[in-house]
Amino acid sequence: MIVSPPNLGQDFHDIPLATELEAALGLPAYLERDTNVAALGEHAFGAARNVEDFLYLTVSTGVGGAIMTAGRLLHGPDGTAGELGHISVELDGPLCGCGGTGHLEAISAGVALARDARAALARGDSPFLAARAAASPQGPAALDARDVAEGEDAGDLACAALMAHARHAFAMACAGFVNAFNPDLIVVGGSIAEHQGDRLLEPARAEIRRGAFPTPGSRVRVVPAQLGPDVSLAGAQPLVSGRLDDERWRAGRARLGATEFPGRP
Numbered sequence: 001m002i003v004s005p006p007n008l009g010q011d012f013h014d015i016p017l018a019t020e021l022e023a024a025l026g027l028p029a030y031l032e033r034d035t036n037v038a039a040l041g042e043h044a045f046g047a048a049r050n051v052e053d054f055l056y057l058t059v060s061t062g063v064g065g066a067i068m069t070a071g072r073l074l075h076g077p078d079g080t081a082g083e084l085g086h087i088s089v090e091l092d093g094p095l096c097g098c099g100g101t102g103h104l105e106a107i108s109a110g111v112a113l114a115r116d117a118r119a120a121l122a123r124g125d126s127p128f129l130a131a132r133a134a135a136s137p138q139g140p141a142a143l144d145a146r147d148v149a150e151g152e153d154a155g156d157l158a159c160a161a162l163m164a165h166a167r168h169a170f171a172m173a174c175a176g177f178v179n180a181f182n183p184d185l186i187v188v189g190g191s192i193a194e195h196q197g198d199r200l201l202e203p204a205r206a207e208i209r210r211g212a213f214p215t216p217g218s219r220v221r222v223v224p225a226q227l228g229p230d231v232s233l234a235g236a237q238p239l240v241s242g243r244l245d246d247e248r249w250r251a252g253r254a255r256l257g258a259t260e261f262p263g264r265p
């Protein structure tokens with residue numbers, strides 16, 4: 001059941017997607033959040049092989065997360081646990097798409113960088129973004145996170161400040177995650193993370209050394225994801241093989257509209 005996804009409209013609330021897919025295909029179907037499936041994929045085939053306690057983060061259009069603890073995804077009673085992009089890192093920060101204030105996603109995600117790029121352009125702070133907007137038929141609406149990253153590389157001070165702010169927020173959040181979850185690994189995927197590489201990960205490692213508790217801080221490694229954009233496809237195999245014969249995952253299917261979560265396998 002898709003219950004209330006924060007970045008989609010009312011049409012996507014309370015949709016029994018797995019049941020409808022089963023009816024249409026005549027095959028068993030299982031629904032899971034993309035980041036949870038990505039964590040299963042990295043666990044089975046990628047950066048977290050043989051690691052039972054890790055966090056998966058994706059920094060892309062949004063910031064998503066998943067928590068694997070003792071080899072199992074942490075779901076919580078409603079299946080919503082692991083939304084690591086929706087924690088506050090700025091008391092008076094920007095409003096998030098979910099309605100929260102100062103969330104990591106509202107600062108470090110692609111949509112946040114695009115929003116901040118348009119604001120920098122409107123203030124007249126960025127010659128680089130002004131040139132990019134002028135070169136596009138869509139004008140300022142065409143600006144996205146890639147423009148900001150490329151502006152930093154070109155020496156534009158406003159773009160460099162935005163990227164540094166995004167990396168700082170990500171680093172602070174990672175140090176908090178280490179204190180909260182004591183993971184062996186933080187696996188970081190997503191298009192922005194892929195493009196930034198160690199420019200994103202190294203500040204997180206430094207902030208963990210500086211600000212996290214020494215014991216979990218000295219254990220954890222912050223590493224890039226290995227499976228690229230097909231990670232959720234790779235995760236479908238362990239997802240289905242882990243649930244196929246487990247009747248608990250089918251317990252709520254008969255009552256369409258039920259929001260009860262069947263619990264983890």
Ligand SMILES: [Zn+2]
Nearest residue numbers: 086096098103
């Ligand atoms: Zn949020």
